[in-house]
Amino acid sequence: MGDQVYWDDVKEGTELPDLVKQPTTQQLVKYAGASGDYYQIHYDINYAKANGLPGIIIHGALKNAFLGQLMTDFIGLEGSLKKLSVQYRAMDEPGTPVYAKGTIKKKYTKDDENFLECDIWLEDHQGNKTTPGYAVVTLPNKT
Amino acid sequence: MTTPTSFLTEEMRQQAIGQKSEPKTIDVEKGAIIKFAEAIEDDNPVFNDEQAARDSRYGGLIAPPTFLRSVGVDRPAYPYDMPFNRLLDGGSDWEYFHPVRAGDRITAVSEIADINERNGRMGLMIITTIVVTYRNQFDQVAATQTSTSIRY
Numbered sequence: 001m002g003d004q005v006y007w008d009d010v011k012e013g014t015e016l017p018d019l020v021k022q023p024t025t026q027q028l029v030k031y032a033g034a035s036g037d038y039y040q041i042h043y044d045i046n047y048a049k050a051n052g053l054p055g056i057i058i059h060g061a062l063k064n065a066f067l068g069q070l071m072t073d074f075i076g077l078e079g080s081l082k083k084l085s086v087q088y089r090a091m092d093e094p095g096t097p098v099y100a101k102g103t104i105k106k107k108y109t110k111d112d113e114n115f116l117e118c119d120i121w122l123e124d125h126q127g128n129k130t131t132p133g134y135a136v137v138t139l140p141n142k143t
Numbered sequence: 144m145t146t147p148t149s150f151l152t153e154e155m156r157q158q159a160i161g162q163k164s165e166p167k168t169i170d171v172e173k174g175a176i177i178k179f180a181e182a183i184e185d186d187n188p189v190f191n192d193e194q195a196a197r198d199s200r201y202g203g204l205i206a207p208p209t210f211l212r213s214v215g216v217d218r219p220a221y222p223y224d225m226p227f228n229r230l231l232d233g234g235s236d237w238e239y240f241h242p243v244r245a246g247d248r249i250t251a252v253s254e255i256a257d258i259n260e261r262n263g264r265m266g267l268m269i270i271t272t273i274v275v276t277y278r279n280q281f282d283q284v285a286a287t288q289t290s291t292s293i294r295y
Binding site for chain 2: 062066072088
């Protein structure tokens, strides 16, 4: 996490700082344990293949967590996450990096709060947007 | 295997909409938050470092945005047998109202908000929209999660 970002610092079209994640099979096992999602397609390659998958796939919920981190890293400790929306359009496999990215789509003030609406997504290492989404956050004023 | 081209009737849709799960309650333990943050490899101090979290405006550890999945709420039961076993998670829309803190007691209930069918490339699919409401010990809605599941 960097320095606190303020409402005054951003405008529509501003890109969010990228977040690079390196999911491994070990991380999927840790995530299974921490979240309680023990579906075997996320750690048992034979089971995954028997279900018609190319191999072990990353939990959709873990990709959701990466996009959550994209937003909480961006807004810092003084911002608030109001909405986080993700769609799992394509599967991602562990072993290659994934990139969480976003841009600010809309900036407005309502009820004395400073809102940003952001388009966000996860890209695989080949640049495919596997997981598009959307987030709404609030940021503090500088003064 | 032949797949049916239609399964749901309007009456069946109305029978399913509004079906709720049993409530599921958990105590949010500090260690569970830290373990979850470690698993997603998120080093944000308010999820990992109690001292830093105490010095923040939150005054203590809070849970990462998707931690609430670990509550493990049940799915609502369908009032009839479903024709497909294969299940895909289509995505989630989260809305946040109050931070989830270490020490909170969270109660989650899931409810079928909508159910529809669609014929796609893979044949008939049944798409269910489920809303999970997470309340804290003060009966405040901490968050809602609207998720889409696809049976095919």
